[in-house]
Amino acid sequence: MPLIKTTAMFKKAYEGGFAIGAFNVNNMEIVQGITAAAAELNSPVILQCSAGARKYANSRYLVHLVRAALEVNDIPIALHLDHGPDFATCKSCIDDGFTSVMFDGSHYSFEENIAKTKEVVEYAHAHNVVVEAELGQLAGVEDDVNVSAENAHYTKPEEVEEFVSKTGCDSLAIAIGTSHGAFKFKPEQCTRNADGVLVPPELRFDVLAEIEKKIPEFPIVLHGASSVIPKYVKIINDNDGKLDDAIGIPEDQLRKAAKSAVCKINIDSDLRLAMTAGIREHFKAHPEHFDPRQYLAPGRDYIKELVAHKIKTVLGSEGSAPAIMALVNEY
């Protein structure tokens, strides 16, 4: 099966009240861990590369790693550019065989964002590739994207209809309180539950509902949606790591979002934490090891465990691969 666009994935996700996981990939072990979990659970998956990942690994390596995953696993996979900063980067990915690109014009004015997004959409659609755009700005740091809390702002529901119709984009990333990175909230922004665990402020589901009303059935994307699973943070800290106050989005809120028009949930920090946990745990137990396979394999195992957990508990996409494959030829 070839790489597919996200169109059939989002249609089934919207109808079925689930979301597709979009996982960031940088190397072979990450691709293998994610796709092994998705294949076991018969789930579609989006593998995405940031501009930073393309710089690190070289875009051609990433494309071929993802193609290898398709040969090994019989599941629908889309290859997506995460946070394309300009037309040239989007074009380069489209020419490289990506099936979906994000153009992130969220830091431009509304009019400039429309004009620049439209340029990418025209090129992408002419090459059978879909485009994710962004309105509103998330706080936090992820690779080359760095937005301070003061500059972050929620998506304005009154803008989405005009933006979507003028740009022709295929999905829309919105800001409703998620943020990039593993330190999404300061402890003082949170309350403590009965177990003493920090609970961050709730996502703005009211803003999401307003947006859904303006653009019914349009696929919505949540960035910065790692939950920063305490298990992996604890393993890292117990094995000579130092991640104080790492706080993510509670999974019950993400599950609630997945049941709505949110069709794509981005997960990067959780992958980084899982892999680091596996490697740190291994090195602490086996300081004498120096074969990269010895320590990368446990990192890959934790990635697989994490992705399986996300598919079952957060995304709800388990078992949906056949229905999506059946629909692919229509799009």
Ligand SMILES: [Zn+2]
């Ligand atoms: Zn993002």
